[in-house]
Amino acid sequence: RMQPGAFSTKPFVHDYWEEVYVLSGDLVSGHDGTGAGGEAFGPNTHACRPPGTPHGPVISKTGCLLIEIHTYDPV
DSSP: OBOTTOBOSSOBOOSSEEEEEEEEEOEEESOOSSSOSOEEEOTTEEEEEOTTOOBOOEEOSSOEEEEEEEEOOOO
16 A cells, blocks of 8 residues: 555666556556646556566655565476
8 A cells, every 4th residue: 555645766676477457556667756637547447567667756745555476486
């Protein structure tokens, strides 16, 4: 869950698969680090990011509820 106005300031890079599903609210990805710009996503949006994929920073202007699944590849 992200509260209204909550944001990160730097892009993320993970060493695992990340799937995100927006249940409610808004999630803006790729803003300029101060919360301006980026691409907005609303409810019923799904994103899948392979390991090593830069994404973010993120902000939620109205707050949002997300489901995130993190999965490591088997070795």
